[in-house]
Amino acid sequence: MQIDIFTLVPSAFEWMCERRPLAAVLGGELELRVFNYRETTPLSARQVDDEPYGGGAGMVLRIDVAAAAFDAVYGGIPERRVIALTPQGRQLNQTLVEELASEESLTLVSSRFEGFDERIVEHMCTDAISIGPYILSGGEIPAMALLDSVVRRLPGALGSEESGLIESFSEELDGGLEYPQYTRPAEFRGWKVPEVLLSGNHARIESWRREQSRLRSAK
Numbered sequence: 001m002q003i004d005i006f007t008l009v010p011s012a013f014e015w016m017c018e019r020r021p022l023a024a025v026l027g028g029e030l031e032l033r034v035f036n037y038r039e040t041t042p043l044s045a046r047q048v049d050d051e052p053y054g055g056g057a058g059m060v061l062r063i064d065v066a067a068a069a070f071d072a073v074y075g076g077i078p079e080r081r082v083i084a085l086t087p088q089g090r091q092l093n094q095t096l097v098e099e100l101a102s103e104e105s106l107t108l109v110s111s112r113f114e115g116f117d118e119r120i121v122e123h124m125c126t127d128a129i130s131i132g133p134y135i136l137s138g139g140e141i142p143a144m145a146l147l148d149s150v151v152r153r154l155p156g157a158l159g160s161e162e163s164g165l166i167e168s169f170s171e172e173l174d175g176g177l178e179y180p181q182y183t184r185p186a187e188f189r190g191w192k193v194p195e196v197l198l199s200g201n202h203a204r205i206e207s208w209r210r211e212q213s214r215l216r217s218a219k
């Protein structure tokens with residue numbers, strides 16, 4: 001899979017590249033490129049934003065700046081899914097993550113300040129995605145959330161200490177929440193691990209876990 005990110009804060013993505021799941025697949029299942037709008041802006045003094053037409057507070061990411069960034073990388077608007085990270089988009093969920101993970105390539109476009117000139121979303125992007133009904137200061141955290149959730153679906157992304165098959169929202173749990181997990185010690189300050197998990201009876205454990213998952217998901 002090939003993923004490109006357009007951002008004003010490329011350094012935000014550095015730590016992710018050093019840790020799983022990205023580190024495990026970079027250079028193999030995943031090719032990741034991060035581009036800074038300021039490197040290709042046609043405006044002087046690395047300007048990327050401007051005041052909103054009609055007045056009001058804040059600055060808006062300019063369309064000529066976003067277009068110049070795409071021209072430099074793709075020679076125009078690419079034939080692939082281009083996702084604007086915006087609080088006004090379709091809300092990200094596991095179904096959408098699975099859908100995006102099956103793409104061969106993705107482009108993530110983020111903004112800061114007051115957001116995008118609407119023509120960027122309308123004419124340069126195929127999708128608008130939100131990570132939830134709240135406002136963040138920039139698209140980097142939303143892009144990181146989308147990136148992590150998609151990349152962990154790639155082969156080899158997860159270590160043996162993590163299962164990508166049975167977890168909250170997975171088909172294995174009918175889209176529900178995962179059952180509670182415990183580890184050693186079996187008792188701590190009088191707080192005990194459920195007896196069934198220490199029984200060694202795999203059928204009972206499996207049925208207890210399914211029931212717990214159902215109960216949690218029904219809340």
Ligand SMILES: C[S@@+](CC[C@H](N)C(=O)[O-])C[C@H]1O[C@@H](n2cnc3c(N)ncnc32)[C@H](O)[C@@H]1O
Nearest residue numbers: 085086087111114115130131135136138139142
């Ligand atoms: C402060 S926000 C702009 C909000 C915009 N003025 C509005 O009211 O809809 C700046 C940028 O952060 C990103 N952003 C903020 N919250 C987000 C969310 N919940 N999901 C996705 N992106 C978000 C977007 O890239 C957005 O353009």
